[in-house]
Amino acid sequence: MYPELQIDRQLCFRLYTASRLVTGAYTPMLTALGITYPQYLVLLVLWEKDRQPVGEIARRLLLETNTITPLLQRMEKQGLLSRTRGESDRRQQIVALTDKGRALQEQALTTVPRGLGLKLSACPLGAEDYRQLAEGLDQIIATLSQQ
Amino acid sequence: MYPELQIDRQLCFRLYTASRLVTGAYTPMLTALGITYPQYLVLLVLWEKDRQPVGEIARRLLLETNTITPLLQRMEKQGLLSRTRGESDRRQQIVALTDKGRALQEQALTTVPRGLGLKLSACPLGAEDYRQLAEGLDQIIATLSQQ
DNA sequence: GCAGATTGTATCGCTTGCGATATAAAATAA
DNA sequence: TTATTTTATATCGCAAGCGATACAATCTGC
Numbered sequence A, B: 001m002y003p004e005l006q007i008d009r010q011l012c013f014r015l016y017t018a019s020r021l022v023t024g025a026y027t028p029m030l031t032a033l034g035i036t037y038p039q040y041l042v043l044l045v046l047w048e049k050d051r052q053p054v055g056e057i058a059r060r061l062l063l064e065t066n067t068i069t070p071l072l073q074r075m076e077k078q079g080l081l082s083r084t085r086g087e088s089d090r091r092q093q094i095v096a097l098t099d100k101g102r103a104l105q106e107q108a109l110t111t112v113p114r115g116l117g118l119k120l121s122a123c124p125l126g127a128e129d130y131r132q133l134a135e136g137l138d139q140i141i142a143t144l145s146q147q
Numbered sequence C: 001g002c003a004g005a006t007t008g009t010a011t012c013g014c015t016t017g018c019g020a021t022a023t024a025a026a027a028t029a030a
Numbered sequence D: 001t002t003a004t005t006t007t008a009t010a011t012c013g014c015a016a017g018c019g020a021t022a023c024a025a026t027c028t029g030c
Helices: A011-033 A037-048 A054-061 A065-077 A099-120 A127-145 B011-033 B037-048 B054-061 B065-077 B099-122 B127-145
Strands: A081-085 A093-097 B081-085 B093-097
Touching: A011 A037, A011 A099, A011 B011, A011 B037, A011 B127, A037 A054, A037 A065, A037 A093, A037 A099, A037 B011, A054 A065, A054 A093, A065 A081, A093 A099, A099 B127, A127 B011, A127 B099, A127 B127, B011 B037, B011 B099, B037 B054, B037 B065, B037 B093, B037 B099, B054 B065, B054 B093, B065 B081, B093 B099
Parallel strands: none
Antiparallel strands: A081 A093, B081 B093
């Protein structure tokens, strides 16, 4: 009746669902490592560059501190990272990996990408399709993140 | 160092972020209607076809009942819908729109698509790009939802 | 130096998502 | 029929997300 409101035509619902399903596809591998998906994202950021203030991580993941702070607190409690006040700026909390947090990288490397590839192996998309998909998503992200 | 773990190459992070940002783009219009994004999805399903059991709505949205049930309970409390036991099968809860829930469709129609279009107007993607994007997401959803 | 604005992070309250488990009605087996 | 299994929904607990607000450290203007 109202094509504007037909759910199957909505990009939003596809994004929402694909995001949930892909996150869910990561879950078994991440559970084996004792972490959640958002925690994995934080680790990805820290594995690239250790010792970053909370705000840097938040900017990288496009999340607010009211999401990041409790996330980091839980990860600290699990012994994955430490938080210490910045020396030049005492307002900053510098987040650093612990040995345990660093060690997870090797395990993740050997299990996570392989596990996800396996689950998506039945997907008929090719490398070029994924590239285009990523490009489109980047455009949407760029547009909406600077408003 | 490990290209497999570089966050920018990960499709998952893009999906996760794009989904959050697009949902966030809906929020102002939906807040004006007094609903949240998942509640909007439930309404979209009911606007298409009123009087559906909980399980049907769950299948349509690819959500579990442990997500849907509390969501419907909150919506019932807000007077957007009613839940009554099925007559042929007393286990089923038949979800039906109230007048208030039905009335929201007109308002949504005049504000939501327009509002979102406005926010995405700065996005350089064309109609064909959106079509391809939707197609790729559908492939991923189809692959992961039947495993 | 100091009052006011800004910045970096934290807290609170609420709604999702989801794994695990529970419960009651219906279907099936015996 | 009665016991067993399956199905439809609900409950519980916990981790995100996020709007609103708080708070302390730093910066700015004077």
